[in-house]
Amino acid sequence: MSGIRPPLDLLIAAPRGFCAGVDRAIRIVELAIEKYGAPVYVRHEIVHNKFVVDTLKAQGAIFVDELDQVPDDVPVVFSAHGVPKAVPAKAAERGLEYLDATCPLVSKVHRQAERLVSAGRHILFIGHAGHPEVIGTFGQVPEGAMTLVEDVEGAESVSPPDPTNLAFLTQTTLSVDDTAATLAVLKRRFPDILAPGPDDICYATSNRQGAVKAIAEQCDFMLVIGAPNSSNSLRLVEVAERSGKPARLVQRAADLDFAWLEGARTVGVTAGASAPEVLVRELVTRIAERYEVTEREVETVAEKVVFKLPRGLEAA
Template identity: 75%
Template sequence: MSLPKPELQLLIAAPRGFCAGVDRAIKIVELAIERFGPPVYVRHEIVHNRFVVDRLRGLGAVFVQELDEVPDGRPVVFSAHGVPKVVPAAAQARGLDYLDATCPLVSKVHRQAERLIEAGRHILFIGHDGHPEVIGTFGQVPPGTMTLIESIEDVALLEPADPGNLSFLTQTTLSVDDTAQIVEALQVRFPAILAPRSEDICYATSNRQAAVKTIASHCERMLVIGAPNSSNSLRLAEVAERSGAPARLIQRAADIDWDWLGTPRIVGLTAGASAPEILVREVVEALAERFEVTEEIGEHEPERMTFKLPRELVA
């Protein structure tokens, strides 16, 4: 006779998972494969999620690191994180058909950067060194016109040539709380610094972090579904930890560390903006094999943001 499973209350954050920019980027690859036939080349991972990338690869997408890996005559898609200006320029020079899947909220930051440089401002860009979005944004403006800020400590070390002519922008997938602290430090040190007209951190990043804060204080453990190179997913795990819930980032149910999880009574679950809902259900099913699970979805306002697809794919 088998022993009864321990009871587990599973608090599932809402909103979670795919955002409008990720949804659009994936749809662009799918439609490009339908329109042009396979293979369709994609420069870098379209979004930071192995499951999504593997599924698209199965449909006929070929993921490459650089444009010179794309053969002549085949279409190429640029990832949701954005690319430096030299990339589409190189595609045009080779006569390649290309589709830009850059999230429109990232493109908005690109346009802001261009306008600030045209106005003669030096930009302090808050972000993570080496992240594709940061590389893409720096690639919109001439070298030397933008400085990367990763921490409050970086603010203290700044020695700008013209302290009265500064502006700041931010990566769209940062920690809301950390970024607010860095912005405050910048404004204290440089009172004349020009802020963006609206928040650069995207609605999906902010909403998912707020949803985690809502449930984390009630949880003994928190599972965050997302890739280790996904900035917004890493931030969700950090937010959970700061809210009192020990958190682990997992890519799939197979990554759950059952020894670490133990036999808690309440566990929180969320997913980064690049993680599909099918992976959430996979984790729920894995938990249900070991626990008597009761699911509770966090209260939230539905996200209704949508972004238009490129005209060449819907004509």
């Protein structure tokens, strides 16, 4: 067989895969199981990745959609995407021990929202309706204090209560380019809109999109490992397509259709922030079944971010 495998160059984007917030969230669940014993309940998928969720289930995590499904006297973990304030309040009311695995960069947006609203500003929030992170951020402030803006069209049509007293915030996992375009419209329509600080799009989202841009021009096709409900993974597919290259999202190596690669000489591979490196290796191994693979990692920036664990878990 080996003699007839066609050659294929694989460009592996770096950074890719797990970010510091995802690493921390998964570790919180693992340490909670060590500390309290199984089962430990987790409200919502801890991160948007089936492989990660299934691995934690095997260790003793039970995933539920709502707090009502958590029995009394067992610990519960809140997912990396963040939760509305009402959720920890309800957990405390029931006397549940809870651990908050919200990514610190999402928590930062939560605190900004509170500060802006208490200063009397109305917030235009750039994000995707129904995403857990958006639901969590809206749940930090009184109803009506924020308006969701999903895209450029939404930015053109939004009519806030007091156009002279606005601020904006954004979901952390958006497309850098899309957000810039949406923001440009808001700034044109509302010149006094307050930018609360540096961009809220997280370092990992920006870095992974930058890494895809850096290799896309050299590739004939891009493969992105990630879940269909993972915002940052879907954005990586869009970034590749905007660079003029066909791209596909795959959850596992088994999802690869070799027909996609026909005629390709160079294929780019990356992974969303909630996809573990083991899935990248699995995909490369599967491609190597049919191709004589030459692999090269292209690093655009080195990531050294680490987030501290919650107090009481470091010792576990």
